[in-house]
Amino acid sequence: MVRDTPSYWNAELETLAWAEVERWQAQQIARALPAIRARSGLYRELLGAAPADPALSDLSGLQALPFTLKEHVRAAQDRASDEQPLGDNQAVPLVDIVQTLSSSGTTGKPLYYGLTRHDSDMFADAIANTWYTAGLRPHDVVAHLVALPMVAGGLPYADGFRRIGATLAWLGGFPTDRILREMRRLRCTALLATTSFGLYLAEQWASVGQETGVPSRLAKVLCGGEPGLNQPTIRERITQGLGIGHLREVMGLGDVIPAMWGECEAHEGMHFNAQKHVAIELIDPATGDVLPWAAGATGEIVYTAFNREATPMVRYRSRDHALVVGVDCACGRTSPRIRCIGRTDDMLIYKGMNVFPTAIRDLVTARFAADVEPMLRIWKESADQVRFDDPIAIDVEAxxxxxxxxxxxxxxxxxxxxxxxxxxxxxxxxxxxxxxxxSAYKNSLLAVRSAPPAR
Structure with missing residues (x-):
């Protein structure tokens, strides 16, 4: 029998007025900054010109501190040594690091991060909070379909499932037909996959696995890793193909915590779930000015991980652009709700016009839902091409x-x-x-070829 479970993972913080959450976070950051300066070579350099003790009665005080860019982290990593294999942002001795993680490398050279036991526990708590908001519970048997343990969505995700108390069925890495069969044999009630792989599984679900003689127990699907689940066409394909009614979007950032945003039962954007460990700001990507978390606002998300030991992160520019859907919710959670609308790294410029590849995909899949599959490929002539003077080449599946x-x-x-x-x-x-x-992991909308095909 399934026992009643609480509505929230961390009821105190998840239901506290957001302004109060931010004031509490400001206090934690003020306490953490002296140690971050002392232990991290990267932040001794970055924060050198900033006030030693900025006024942090609330998060507005963070504006006295510079942003951390991916280029800063990469340069710090390049200054690695035998004692500091993670570079200048390794803030604890190697003996205290119990795990290393790698970014996926989808936007360049992979970055590596370390976790102490404290960090690993903190990751598991924040990720479990995200899974809980997205509807997973201790009685679930979860098919974990990320194949690579070292990437941010690998072992940390698994730790989050176990922290909830769910049964972990790590099937990532098996061929698709085996995944579909083993999900039935193991009586999986939930699965986690990238959005594009969720689509692919939905296409195969009715044709593979039924020979096991075990009826499907699948009821819940969590998808993330790439934008797209905000599109009704994509949601419909997954829910109908897999025969489920519980589909939630999740999102994180490997550089900070791999899962921090999760969609609740209201299905109106993703709540922020890592408030116990991470503070968030919304900024104008062009000016760096801080924007209010107000419904309808759009901007870039900036993260400060104030509870991280091995590799700190202060005012880290994610390059993820978000639309704020709301700041309150029928579920009782008080954190902002967002939808991710694209990444600066992927933005294209057509004759001076900025355009996100996701915006092109969303328009095509919405307007031509009956005629096309919800996957497309946008071609660049070189990896560093951003500007287009000629029409942008796109492949669309019929x-x-x-x-x-x-x-x-x-x-x-x-x-x-x-x-x-x-x-x-x-x-x-x-x-x-x-x-x-x-693929079973991320599928980029962008690809590179030497020349577009003739028409």
Missing amino acids: SPSVAAAQYAGLGQAIESEIRNQMQVRVRVTVTPPGSLPK
Whole structure:
């Protein structure tokens, strides 16, 4: 029998007025900063010109401190030594580090981070809070489909499932057909996957695994790792394909904590769930000015991990751009709710017009939902290309119901819709269903080739 469980993982902080949460966080940051300066070479340098003890009666005092950029962290890592293999931001002796983690490397050279026992415990708590907000409970059997233990979504995610008390079924790395069979045999009630792999599993669910003779127990699906779950078409494909009604979006940042945002039962954006360990700011990405957490605001998320020992992170610019959906919720949680709308690293410029690849995908999948699959590929001529003077090349998968003879007309209709709605010219190639690659981890909307195909 399933016992009643609490509504919140950390009821005190999750339901406290957000202004009070921020004041409490400011106190924690003020206490942490002297030790961060003393132990981290990176922050001795970055904070050298900042006030030694900035006024932190609330988080507005953080504006006296500089931002930390990925370039700062990478440069600090490059100054590694035998004693400090993680570089200048390694803030504890190597003997105190019990685990190293790697970023996925999807936006360049991987970054490495260390965890002390305290850090590992803190990660597990924050990630468990996220899973709990997204509806996982101790009675769940969770299929964990991230294959690589060392990446941020590997072992830390597993620790979060175990912290809740759920049964971990780490199936990531197996072939897809085995994943689908073992999920039935193990009576998995939940799964975690990237959004694109969730789509792929939904396409295979009805055809693989039924020969086991075990009916599906799957009821809950958590997807993240890439934007897209805010699209009704993508949600519908996953829920119908997997035969579930509980689909929640989750998000984190490997450089800070791999899972910090989770969607509650209201299905209106992701709540911030790491307030016990991390403070957040919303900034104008162009000016760096801090913006209020107000419904309708858009900006870049900045993180300060005030409870992290091995590799501190102060005012770290995530490059994740978010839309604030709301600041209160029927579920009782008080943290801001967001949807991720893209990354600065992925932004393209077409003749002076900024455009997120996710915005192109969202328009195509919304306007042409009956004709295309919710996966597409945007091509660049080189890895560092940002600016486009010629139309941007895009591959779009056709739905099985669309005949090949209709591909050319469909491509032209997509080109016209994007030009009319976004003032951006694209060159669309419509491809057969299943032609775009899908992996069990992240699938980038952007890819590189030496030259676009002839039309």
